[in-house]
Amino acid sequence: MAIPEACRSYFNGTTMYLQSLRTGDIKAAMPRRDKLETEVRELFSRVRAGEVIGSGETIAELRGKLSRAAITEALTEGGEALEDAVWAAEAEADSLRGKARERFTRAIAGDHPADHYLEAYLSAIKLAAKTTNERRGLINRFTRWCVGEKYRLPDITRRAAGRYVTEVIEPMDRSTAKKHMTALRGYWEYLIKRGHVAGSAEDNPWLGQEVANGRRRVERGDNESERPFTEAELKTLLYAPYPKGMSEGFKQQIADALRISCLSGMRLAEVLTLWVEEVHNGIFDIQQGKTRSAARKVPIHPDLSEIIARRLKGKQPKDWLFHELAEERDPGDTFGKRFNNYREKLGVDDKRPGKRRSLVNFHSARRWFITQARHAGQTVETVKDVVGHVSDKKKDITFGVYTQGASEKQMEDCVGAVRLPSRG
Structure with a gap:
């Protein structure tokens, strides 16, 4: 796409904006092109208006949106198409640093609440009805905390996850805390596999967030547990x-x-x-x-x-x-x-x-x-x-x-x- 003269200094004097659509299929390329064209024209308008935008960060965001569109399309096909789209997004994320990577990651995730993909996740894992309802309740609880903190899906970094563990999960009963961590780790594993958030399995923000055993002196009654009928x-x-x-x-x-x-x-x-x-x-x-x-x-x-x-x-x-x-x-x-x-x-x-x-x-x-x-x-x-x-x-x-x-x-x-x- 030709870059308007008034915007060329922003692009270091370049006259043409080039971006790969990552497909050899003309039918797949056309809707991606139309979507990207709209976003690039919006970028040109913001530059003309004098808005200060880091060009590297903005391009990373545009590429993130394009990657997200490719993953969304590939979800209907599954198999190698989905694996290729997710792999390409991971490779793109690995090539970026700092705020450019952050902008790319946010664009991949979309500006969604934390539970945006919850029902798709529960449908995919096919657990027993009781366990499914239990996981839904635990992730909904996390989502309510996110609303209070004004966190959206892209905001859930390791630091945000650590805060939640410290503030909410650690005070829980040990068995409940363990279930809560299992639910959140599993949900994020699904999000990463499906490309809804950028990164590899090692980037799961809930990995390594072990809950302390909280061992303490045993008092009378502490060892009371569920029992048989008399x-x-x-x-x-x-x-x-x-x-x-x-x-x-x-x-x-x-x-x-x-x-x-x-x-x-x-x-x-x-x-x-x-x-x-x-x-x-x-x-x-x-x-x-x-x-x-x-x-x-x-x-x-x-x-x-x-x-x-x-x-x-x-x-x-x-x-x-x-x-x-x-x-x-x-x-x-x-x-x-x-x-x-x-x-x-x-x-x-x-x-x-x-x-x-x-x-x-x-x-x-x-x-x-x-x-x-x-x-x-x-x-x-x-x-x-x-x-x-x-x-x-x-x-x-x-x-x-x-x-x-x-x-x-x-x-x-x-x-x-x-x-x-x-x-x-």
Whole structure:
């Protein structure tokens, strides 16, 4: 493009403005050319008006906008096209220094809020519904902090990330802080891979922002953690009259899910999302779950036969065993709230000062199963195989590496050794 005479001194006397469109495809080049032409004409207007602009920084910004347009186009194609566009942007960023690099990076990211690409990220990683909602909440919390600090996506440098860690994450409970860091690191890893922010994986501002353990003197009550149900609590949950004020429609699902978990050690999500075809030949054939060890075959306890027969009756293979929860957006969260309401109304609760959650919840049924199996003399290795816990192969070479797990009979014996308390 010809540079107007009044602007040539700004460009060191050059008469033509040259910029590669980074493509050999004429169809791809034309829209890029039109976009760049508009931006260059705007630059000429600002120069004529006497605005002081560092030419190197401005050109870096224009190149950043062009790179962003190329990445946006390549996103629809994926594969090598996207990799090439991101690689070109990274190479461009590496060639710049100081404010020119900063302007280029901001142009790549666009003037967006921190959560601009959040839903695209959550869709791409395909986590369980509960984990997805948890990550959305954590990143939304970070975004609210950014709004208060007037930070946009391009402003999230290592220093800004460090401030957030110090001010917000470090005071949190350790487990919550760890989840928060995992969510932010993962989100930025996605942004970098997709070219929404410039840089390589090592430029992730959340890397190395470890949260201190905060070790301190242990006081009375510090070691209180979530626990199994006591026999009295479980009797109340199993046999007490259904609490007034709760929907009768929840009564059967609560009774059935609680008994299945108590007599199998299965996690809440595993119980609720079973398909009919995964309940066959006397086993719960769990195909997916929280860890690699979660996929397993759990023998069906004899005392569950009535529940299973009733819930299988008249259903198709892909129907849910708990059909009443199949249309819920987050079955685990929905049922969890119902169960907590149920146990609280029955007086089964254990809240402690400084603890957000009760020490008993639906997961206490799984803990109860593990405890009962242990008290019944079942081996640790067999119990782990039944409940889907990961074995530490590094610590236990013999059982972790050289065996194929418990036999069917061992697992059947383990499950059968657990019995629900009687009404008396």
